[in-house]
Amino acid sequence: MLSDFKNKTAVLTGAASGLGLECARIAARLGMKLVLVDVQLDALNRVATALEAVGVEAMALQVDVSDAAQMEQLARRVQARFGAPHFVFNNAGVAAGGLIWESTAQDWQWVLGVNLMGVVHGVRCFTPMMLQAARQDPLWQGHIVNTASMAGLLNPPNMGIYNVSKHAVVSLTETLYQDLALVTDQISASVLCPYFVPTGIHQSERNRPAELAIDSASLSQRVGQSTLDKAVGSGKVSAAEVAQKVFDAVAANQFYIYSHPKAIGAVQTRLEDILQARNPTDAFAHKPELGEALKRALRAVD
Numbered sequence: 001m002l003s004d005f006k007n008k009t010a011v012l013t014g015a016a017s018g019l020g021l022e023c024a025r026i027a028a029r030l031g032m033k034l035v036l037v038d039v040q041l042d043a044l045n046r047v048a049t050a051l052e053a054v055g056v057e058a059m060a061l062q063v064d065v066s067d068a069a070q071m072e073q074l075a076r077r078v079q080a081r082f083g084a085p086h087f088v089f090n091n092a093g094v095a096a097g098g099l100i101w102e103s104t105a106q107d108w109q110w111v112l113g114v115n116l117m118g119v120v121h122g123v124r125c126f127t128p129m130m131l132q133a134a135r136q137d138p139l140w141q142g143h144i145v146n147t148a149s150m151a152g153l154l155n156p157p158n159m160g161i162y163n164v165s166k167h168a169v170v171s172l173t174e175t176l177y178q179d180l181a182l183v184t185d186q187i188s189a190s191v192l193c194p195y196f197v198p199t200g201i202h203q204s205e206r207n208r209p210a211e212l213a214i215d216s217a218s219l220s221q222r223v224g225q226s227t228l229d230k231a232v233g234s235g236k237v238s239a240a241e242v243a244q245k246v247f248d249a250v251a252a253n254q255f256y257i258y259s260h261p262k263a264i265g266a267v268q269t270r271l272e273d274i275l276q277a278r279n280p281t282d283a284f285a286h287k288p289e290l291g292e293a294l295k296r297a298l299r300a301v302d
Contacts, residue, residue, distance in 0.1 A: 001188065001253040002086055002143040006031035009082040011074075013065050013122060014092035016043035019147065019194070022243035023089055024051065030247070034058040035078050035085065037065070038092070065092045065118030066110075075125035084133035084142070087250065090122035091147040091192075097224020098217070099298070100160030107161055115165035116172075119146045123176060127187075134186040142187040143250045146173040150195045150260070153267045156283050158224045158294065177255055190249050194242055195260035223297045 002008070010027045014020035016038035024034055028051050036051075038044040041062040048060035059081060063070045078085055094114045096107055103111075123144065130142040151159060152166030173191035180187050217225070242259045249257045258264065269281050284291025 001251070002141045003251045004141075005087070005247075007033070008086035009033045009035065009078070009084075010087040010089065011035040011037065011078055011085045011122075011126065012089040012091060013037040013063070013118065014147075015060075016040045016047055019192075019239050019242055019246075020089065020091045021047060022239045023091070023246055025240075026243050026247050027087070028054070028056040028058075032087070033082055035074075035082070036060045037063045037074065039064050065090075065121060066113030068117075068121055071118075071121035071125050075129065078126075079129055084129040084140075085126060086130075086140075086142045088122060088126045088130075088142075088144045089147070089246070090119040090144065092118050093147055093149075096161050096221070097159050097227065098161070098221035099158060102218045102220050103161045111161050111165050112168075115162070116168045119169050119172060122146075123172070127176075127180075130187050131184060134184050138186075140186055143253075144173075144176065144187070144189045145192055145246055145250065145257070146176075146189070147192045147194070148173065150193050150258075150263050150267075152191075152193055154270055154283070155280070158220055158227070158298070174255075188253055188255075190246075190255050190257055192242075192246060192257045193259075195237075195258075195263045219300065220298055223294070227294070 005027065010024075010032045012020050012024050012027070012034065015024050015034075015036035017040070020038070024036060024047065027034055034051065034056060036044055036048055036058055037060075039062060044060045044062060048058045051058045059077075061074060061077065063074050065071060092114055094111055096103070096111050098107075123146070127144065130144075134140045134142065146169050148169040149162070149166040151163045152168075152170040155163050155167075170191055170193070173189055177189045180189060237259050245257055245259065248254075266286075272278075273280050282288075282291060284294070
């Protein structure tokens with residue numbers, strides 16, 4: 001259990017905005033040394049400059065988390081400067097919507113590359129060095145937090161590619177927790193499952209690599225983007241509040257971290273569907289007017 005954060009090292013991906021930025025701010029207040037990682041170099045440098053101005057030791061690195069070689073180089077640079085990190089926040093993520101059969105090969109490569117493989121690379125690059133540090137010091141403690149989503153526990157329609165990526169992160173992190181428990185008592189893991197939180201994730205397209213660009217969005221993808229814009233923009237729980245939940249969970253060795261505990265009711269319904277082998281419950285059963293509006297939008301002539 002990582003309960004004392006002072007002078008410990010934190011690696012945070014997606015650190016230039018949203019949850020990554022707010023976790024970096026909390027880590028700074030707790031006296032941690034920060035490795036700030038993002039693909040947006042200008043925003044990342046502004047964050048690093050602001051934190052260094054108040055005395056925080058920070059290293060800012062532009063990294064595409066979907067790129068195995070870049071992540072391996074990141075791990076080597078962290079090891080060389082700070083040694084094994086005590087806290088790793090695999091948080092970088094992108095969002096994409098649309099009917100699942102309308103997602104292009106480029107869509108799948110981009111979303112799974114960042115949301116899933118970014119977490120995979122973070123786990124495989126940093127866990128071994130953390131385990132080595134734990135073997136060398138019986139008092140050494142570490143924790144890994146992977147950002148999934150409530151979409152990793154549910155399957156809302158017109159969000160298939162995102163759902164798939166986040167379900168995989170939940171599975172990966174549950175397995176990581178169990179695997180770590182087999183080999184050490186000094187390192188653990190948590191999975192963060194936010195609901196709609198006002199961050200920049202709904203504007204992810206700004207960071208899509210040119211080689212994975214698509215010529216034009218389908219009707220369902222445009223509808224999905226509009227829905228996401230409204231949902232994220234109207235979120236009532238702030239990124240700063242969710243970031244505090246992350247640190248509270250790490251200190252308490254709590255595995256599942258939720259931004260909106262009331263949303264768990266929908267997870268229970270899904271699990272009951274599975275246990276009773278009944279067909280999936282309508283995702284809009286609690287708000288049928290939203291489901292009807294989505295149907296009308298998707299059945300319009302493109």
